[in-house]
Amino acid sequence: MSRVLSVSPELDHQAFEALVAELPDATRSGVSILFDASAVTWVSPYGLIGLLALGREVEQRTGKRPMLEPPRNREVSGYMERMEFWPAAQNVFQLPGKQARRHGDSGALIEITSIRSNEDVHAVVKKVGEGARRILQGRLGYSKASVIHFSIMLSEVCQNIVEHAGSLGWACAQTYRWQRRLGREVAVLAVMDVGIGFEQSLGARNASTGSAAALEAAVLRGESRFKDRGRGHGLQAIRRQVLEWHGSLRIRSGAAMVGDIAEWERRLAAGAGGEYAPDRVSVKTGLPPFPGAQVMIVLPAAEESITPGPEAA
Amino acid sequence: MTRLGRSAGRRPSSGFGDAPEVVVEHAGFFSHLVTRSTGRALRMEIEARLARARGAAVAVLDLTHVVMIDYACADEIVAKIVERTGQGGARRVLALLRGVSEHTREPIQRALARRGLAACAEGTGGRGMLLGEIRDRENRAWEEVTRLGRAGTARTTEAVARRLGTGDRQATEALETLTARGLIFGDGSHYVSVAVMARADTSTASADDE
Structure with missing residues (x-):
């Protein structure tokens, strides 16, 4: 007997949240879990590695590897091949038969890369070089120096997995045209792990006060679990860089998420029926708990029509 | 990723006061300097060599061929080595960052400033500068010492006082601060x-001695 978790047709951060919310009930009885992704017609980098993180967490909770029904949509399944999803998925899911391996250049900024050690961080930073140049300079219109800045950001965010999570993690980045929301291209970088998370990591030094407090301490104030005042640079540097590119940063850990959201995205959210948030920084609490840390960075193409808010000047 | 060497060799004490010798340790770095553990390993290698010096030592960290350095690596390699400069009396260690490019400058600048440190640096064109946390007065005094290269205490004090538009006492304070921070050598x-x-x-690099 197995329990089926249906993956939403748009496999993005919202679909990830929906699946996380279902986990406690689904894994309680200890039955096998099947992630049914057959109806998926669109995937984001965050959704792709989110599925891996969910699979890994199911195994942690039930002791059994979950199954995964691949998308029927050929474009999506082809994209997942090109993004090297299946090699990573083989270590997480029971898969139906042998999945195709990609051939040639994926055109992605970063295909799905497993991060376990510092060597993996070195590898992903070296690998991103040419792709980053082509995409950041060529398609997003960023400066020549952006390739270096992106590589530093990637290194810092991936190091968090090795230094703090104590677990396997994944990184993935892709550009796509965010037509419906923004009308231009964005690059999305997703990095996540299913390790100890911010609360436990900071709890090694400070009195633990919940995942929101831990996230705020680390992301907004640059605190680290180490007394050494040279520590805690990484997330601060990432925030500064994202701000400089008029992008958005979201970091989820435990039951909370801290966001540093660009003016254009807050306006779009308000236009879509939401309420305009005057502050860049937002803290969400009461999310369904999930281990580790999940990072999403959205970088918009540099176009004049993006009107930066006063704080992004 | 790194090439270490004692290429400048040992120098006699003449002209350097009581310091029995000055050892110059060159560390040339390459490629992508990323992750804290990489930085830690490279720093420990350099520190082990510096520890063998009986007198003053200068650690020349050559970043000319570095493609990029992240914040963690900048903190481990640069800031932690610089943090030890100015310490140890006659056995003090000084640091010079060579070949600092547009790309490597910012992570180093931030890593130093976060620890309240400053370091002597040279850009890719060889131009001298201070990076990190530095006051304008100290910066101007440092420029004057750099211009002189090597000079007696009285002459340096006079030149710095002139540059700062102050008296000898304030110039001496500025020079003592720079010495204590490992940004100049004073004996x-x-x-x-x-x-x-x-x-x-x-002998060819220094200004006229007193």
């Missing part, structure tokens, strides 16, 4: 710029 009779200390042939 009571001379002040020497770190760049001069780091050069193999000091």
Whole structure:
């Protein structure tokens, strides 16, 4: 007997949240879990590695590897091949038969890369070089120096997995045209792990006060679990860089998420029926708990029509 | 990723006061300097070599061929080595960052500033500068010492006082601060710029002595 978790047709951060919310009930009885992704017609980098993180967490909770029904949509399944999803998925899911391996250049900024050690961080930073140049300079219109800045950001965010999570993690980045929301291209970088998370990591030094407090301490104030005042640079540097590119940063850990959201995205959210948030920084609490840390960075193409808010000047 | 060497060799004490010798340790770095553990390993290698010096030592960290350095690596390699500069009396260690590019400058600047440190640096064109947390007065005094290269205490004090538009007391304070921070070498009779200390042939590099 197995329990089926249906993956939403748009496999993005919202679909990830929906699946996380279902986990406690689904894994309680200890039955096998099947992630049914057959109806998926669109995937984001965050959704792709989110599925891996969910699979890994199911195994942690039930002791059994979950199954995964691949998308029927050929474009999506082809994209997942090109993004090297299946090699990573083989270590997480029971898969139906042998999945195709990609051939040639994926055109992605970063295909799905497993991060376990510092060597993996070195590898992903070296690998991103040419792709980053082509995409950041060529398609997003960023400066020549952006390739270096992106590589530093990637290194810092991936190091968090090795230094703090104590677990396997994944990184993935892709550009796509965010037509419906923004009308231009964005690059999305997703990095996540299913390790100890911010609360436990900071709890090694400070009195633990919940995942929101831990996230705020680390992301907004640059605190680290180490007394050494040279520590805690990484997330601060990432925030500064994202701000400089008029992008958005979201970091989820435990039951909370801290966001540093660009003016254009807050306006779009308000236009879509939401309420305009005057502050860049937002803290969400009461999310369904999930281990580790999940990072999403959205970088918009540099176009004049993006009107930066006063704080992004 | 790194090439270490004692290329400048040991120098006699002449002109450097009581310091029995000055050892110049060159560490040339390559490629992508990323992750804290990489930085830690490279720093420990350099520190082990510096520890063998009986007198003053200059650590020349050559970043000319570095493609990029992240914040964690900048903190481990640069800031932690610089943090030890100015310590240890006659056995003090000074640091010079060579070949600092547009790409490597910012992570280093931030890593130093976060620890309240400053370091002597040279850009890719060889131009000298201070990076990190530094006051304008100290910066101007440092520029003057750098211009002189090596000079007696009285002459340096006078030149710095003139540059700062202050009296000798304030100039002396500025010079003592720079010495304590490891940004110049001072032994009571001379002040020497770190760049001069780091050069193999000091006789051609220094200003007129008293």
